[in-house]
Amino acid sequence: SAVISQKPSRDICQRGTSLTIQCQVDSQVTMMFWYRQQPGQSLTLIATANQGSEATYESGFVIDKFPISRPNLTFSTLTVSNMSPEDSSIYLCSVEDTGDEQFFGPGTRLTVL
Amino acid sequence: GESVGLHLPTLSVQEGDNSIINCAYSNSASDYFIWYKQESGKGPQFIIDIRSNMDKRQGQRVTVLLNKTVKHLSLQIAATQPGDSAVYFCAETTGTASKLTFGTGTRLQVML
Numbered sequence: 001s002a003v004i005s006q007k008p009s010r011d012i013c014q015r016g017t018s019l020t021i022q023c024q025v026d027s028q029v030t031m032m033f034w035y036r037q038q039p040g041q042s043l044t045l046i047a048t049a050n051q052g053s054e055a056t057y058e059s060g061f062v063i064d065k066f067p068i069s070r071p072n073l074t075f076s077t078l079t080v081s082n083m084s085p086e087d088s089s090i091y092l093c094s095v096e097d098t099g100d101e102q103f104f105g106p107g108t109r110l111t112v113l
Numbered sequence: 114g115e116s117v118g119l120h121l122p123t124l125s126v127q128e129g130d131n132s133i134i135n136c137a138y139s140n141s142a143s144d145y146f147i148w149y150k151q152e153s154g155k156g157p158q159f160i161i162d163i164r165s166n167m168d169k170r171q172g173q174r175v176t177v178l179l180n181k182t183v184k185h186l187s188l189q190i191a192a193t194q195p196g197d198s199a200v201y202f203c204a205e206t207t208g209t210a211s212k213l214t215f216g217t218g219t220r221l222q223v224m225l
Contacts (some may be wrong), residue, residue, distance in 0.1 A: 011183050031211055040121065042202060042215040043157070058212075093154050097118070100145060102204075104156035 002027050002095050003075040004105035012111045013083055020079045021108045023093035028073035034066070037107070038089045046091075049076045083112045121200060123220045132190040136203035136216045141184060143205035146178060147213070148188045149186045152199045160188070160201075190221075 003026040023092045034046040046066055047055040054065050055068040080087050090107040097103055126132045144165035149157035163170045170177050172176050176189040177201045186203050204213040
């Protein structure tokens with residue numbers, strides 16, 4: 001299975017600022033995904049990031065708030081813009097491996113003050 | 114999935130007993146299901162999957178059962194160990210969409 005790393009692993013940020021989260025995979029993958037997990041809750045898909053095209057956002061998530069880059073088949077970034085305390089969550093990237101299985105990174109724990 | 118806030122359903126089992134974690138899904142068109150295990154401070158870890166053309170699949174110490182009639186999925190863990198303590202999520206998707214919809218999660222506590 002793919003090995004996925006994320007940076008930073010955690011951060012504490014001030015409201016109104018932005019944070020860019022990086023996701024690196026050890027192999028080339030077509031599909032990468034970004035999820036949000038609010039405290040004590042399940043995972044919600046933010047967007048699908050495919051190389052060479054714009055990300056596809058789920059209902060309730062917009063590009064201005066969560067811009068995504070996918071410059072190549074092993075890397076993606078998610079930016080959380082103009083943060084508020086409600087953005088405090090764990091942000092996770094995942095990839096679809098050679099089968100249909102999705103594997104997740106360790107997550108980035110964000111706290112907004 | 115529907116949120117249950119900070120109060121996840123919890124299943125407490127004795128070490129060595131079998132555990133059964135249940136999940137109800139809502140989309141009758143879903144045809145691929147995955148169970149994930151999430152330990153504190155970590156990302157979800159793939160455990161086992163099943164396609165809708167099957168009703169049972171076994172792995173090492175784990176079995177997934179799928180009942181499409183009532184849209185129900187279960188994860189059975191045999192001889193539960195302390196290392197099995199975690200939050201377990203079911204996830205579903207349709208066709209080749211790849212977009213996973215996660216259930217609410219169940220916290221498994223293994224008592225020594």
